[in-house]
Amino acid sequence: MSALETPIGPPERSAAPAGYMSGFGNDFETEALPGALPQGMNSPQKCNYGLYGEQLSGTAFTAPSHQNERTWCYRIRPSVKHTHRFTKIDLPYWRSAPDIDPDVISLGQYRWDPVPHAGEELTWLTGMRTMTTAGDVNTQVGMASHIYLVSASMVDEYFYSADSELLVVPQEGKLRFCTELGVIDLEPQEIALIPRGLVYRVEVLEGPARGFVCENYGQKFELPGRGPIGANCMANRRDFKTPVAAFEDREVASTVTVKWCGQFHRTGIGHSPLDVVAWHGNYAPCKYDLKNYCPIGAILFDHPDPSIFTVLTAPSGVPGTANIDFVLFRERWMVMENTFRPPWYHKNVMSELMGNIYGEYDAKPQGFVPGGMSLHNMMLPHGPDREAFEKASNADLKPHKLDNTMSFMFETRFPQHLTAFAAKEAPLQDDYIDCWADLEKKFDGTPGVK
Numbered sequence: 001m002s003a004l005e006t007p008i009g010p011p012e013r014s015a016a017p018a019g020y021m022s023g024f025g026n027d028f029e030t031e032a033l034p035g036a037l038p039q040g041m042n043s044p045q046k047c048n049y050g051l052y053g054e055q056l057s058g059t060a061f062t063a064p065s066h067q068n069e070r071t072w073c074y075r076i077r078p079s080v081k082h083t084h085r086f087t088k089i090d091l092p093y094w095r096s097a098p099d100i101d102p103d104v105i106s107l108g109q110y111r112w113d114p115v116p117h118a119g120e121e122l123t124w125l126t127g128m129r130t131m132t133t134a135g136d137v138n139t140q141v142g143m144a145s146h147i148y149l150v151s152a153s154m155v156d157e158y159f160y161s162a163d164s165e166l167l168v169v170p171q172e173g174k175l176r177f178c179t180e181l182g183v184i185d186l187e188p189q190e191i192a193l194i195p196r197g198l199v200y201r202v203e204v205l206e207g208p209a210r211g212f213v214c215e216n217y218g219q220k221f222e223l224p225g226r227g228p229i230g231a232n233c234m235a236n237r238r239d240f241k242t243p244v245a246a247f248e249d250r251e252v253a254s255t256v257t258v259k260w261c262g263q264f265h266r267t268g269i270g271h272s273p274l275d276v277v278a279w280h281g282n283y284a285p286c287k288y289d290l291k292n293y294c295p296i297g298a299i300l301f302d303h304p305d306p307s308i309f310t311v312l313t314a315p316s317g318v319p320g321t322a323n324i325d326f327v328l329f330r331e332r333w334m335v336m337e338n339t340f341r342p343p344w345y346h347k348n349v350m351s352e353l354m355g356n357i358y359g360e361y362d363a364k365p366q367g368f369v370p371g372g373m374s375l376h377n378m379m380l381p382h383g384p385d386r387e388a389f390e391k392a393s394n395a396d397l398k399p400h401k402l403d404n405t406m407s408f409m410f411e412t413r414f415p416q417h418l419t420a421f422a423a424k425e426a427p428l429q430d431d432y433i434d435c436w437a438d439l440e441k442k443f444d445g446t447p448g449v450k
Contacts, residue, residue, distance in 0.1 A: 020241035024223060024286065030182070031074075031278035032245040042072050051277055052078045058195055058220065058283035069220070071281025073180065076249055082199065082273035083256055086265035091125055095419050096163065096262030097133035097142050097217070104423040106132075106415065109382055111432035112422070114171075114371030117208045121152040124175075124202035125159060125257060128213070131422040132353060132375060134414035135323075137163050137217050137262045141316070142414045143324050145353050146213040147373070147426075150175065153203040156252055158273055161259040165216040166194040167312070167326060169408060171357055171371050173209025175202055180276045181284050182243025188357060189406065191311075191326075192287040193221060199256065199273050200285075210371060212355045214410045218323035221312040229296055235311045239292040242284050248272040290357075290406065295332045301339050306409070316413060325350075327409040329361065335399045342392050345383030351416045352376045352409050359405035362388065367429060368407075374432070378415050385435040 021028050031037040036051060038044050043053045051074040058069035100106075115129060127149040135142010144164075150173070168175075170188045177184040177192060179200040186192050188211075194200065223235055250272040257266045288311075296308050309327045316323040334341045342362045354361075354374045361368050364385060368374060376382040384392065422428070 019244050020287075021244060022238050022241060024235075024237040024240040025282055026237075026242070027280070027282045028242055028284060029280035030245040032247050033277050036074055036278035037280060038074070047074050049277065051075060054078050056197060056281075056283055058197070069281075069283040071181070071279050071283040073276045074278040075180075076247070076275035076277065077271070079273070081271075082269055083258070084267045084269060086258070086267050089257065089264050089266045091128070091264050093130060093421055094125070094128040094146070094259075094264070095130040095133055095144065095421075096137040096215075097135050097144055098417070099130070099133040099419055100417050101420045101423070104418050104420060106417045107377060107380070109374075109376050109380055109433055110418070110422075111368065111374040111429045112372055113369065113427040113429060114210070115147045115149065115426050117149055117151065117210065122149050123152050123154050123157070124148065124150055125154070125157075127151070129421055129426070130419045131373060131426065132416035132418055134351065134412050134416045135217060140217050141323060142217050143410065143412050144215040144217075145373075145410050145416070146215065148211055148213055149208065150202065150204055150210075151208040154201045156254040156272075158199050158201050158254060158256045159259075160197055160199045160256070161194075161215075162197060163215070163217060163259050163261065165196050165220055165314075167214040167216060167221060168192045168194065168211060169213070169355065169357070170209065170211035171355070172211070173204065174206035175209050176205050177202055177285065178246075178248075178274060179243070179285050180274055181279055182246050184243050184285055184287050186287055189290050190287055191290060192285065193312075194285050195220070195283055198285060201274070212373070212408075212410075214324060214326065216314050216324055219315050221314045221324070221326065224310045224313045224325075233294040233296050235288065235293055240286045240288045242286045245276060245278050246274075247277045248274040290328060290330065293328050293330060295328075295330060297332060297334075298336050298339070301337050303336055303339065303341065306343060318413070321349075321413050323412060325409070325411040327411060329405065329407045329409070331401070331403050331405060333399060334402055337397060339397070340392050341395070341397075341400075342384050342388050345381065347379050347381040348376075349378055350411045350413055351378045352382075352411050353416060354407055354409045357406040357408065359407075361405060361407045362402055364388065364435070367432070367435070375416060375418070383436075386438045386440075389439065
């Protein structure tokens, strides 16, 4: 496959990515030096270039073959050289489930303005702000949602999460993820998946950067089954991009921080751990351009449940009930006849956390601004405000292009608990609940009256 002939340099002069490989869940192979990748076997007695062979497993060894995920890495040093004695550190704004503050009421409908950028320099680690947690990180179920505020690159500093896979949704700014398996550049209207256990460093290409993160404690994200939709549309596998191999061979004092069972541990080493020269397998980071998502909808009357807009899903043990769904509401045509077109009023067994990437959301034209978030917890009613209801109820139902909009939802079967930061420090809109206060009683008992 594609090769990167020269290693990427130190943080201040990292080379641009050499390219990406297409596909979701594919078995890839890539080498940054010719001949570094063994052929026909995984663990030769001696690897070329004096490399070490090492497997990174994302599932149990005995997982069914269609679910089994692992990658063979050929690296300058084995990973046991990338950690030493650990010291606990505190990242007070990055929280894990369960994180239930007895002074915080999570039962409610909530909305936040964008979390503002701080005046201080913040890295990927120090700039993470947890908004909600759900489930239990120790039993590997549920999730957490975060806002990141990043204005400074990690320099000779690396991180991996033993707890979780991270789904990253930028809202402004541009970041570079220098990982063990290659380099991903990420900007708004794209997403990235960073697997559990993968070491990486985050650099700021254009800042300050802000975005959303879904931390998935459970089974990995996968593409949803399309059912009768068939083979095409929604998110197509070919549009996911996995980086080609790139490596660093630098002898420099560095730190590696590990998130493990909700706690953070730091260790010091004398080199960069991003030293994988070649790899093959299907456990790897990837990115996806949300502009490639092809929505499906009704073309006569009514409209499907919002699950029709699922981009990725992380399954649970209950068929059809996800640990997490990542759902996208983007530009699309509305053509249904005799139909209330915005999302209808409902309450749901799922907890819905929404974020606005850009534009205006059709069910909440006022107050839900880019960079903002809302939470409608499980079994709490929600729906359009009065303005949206009146406009949709009286609209001339011509085909209409819903334009300049991109919002998403992290939806989970678990209740989402607000962190102290979300309840007390983040810019909570105290009057959000009042957006339904002026909905009118329209009931008329006269037969035939609408």
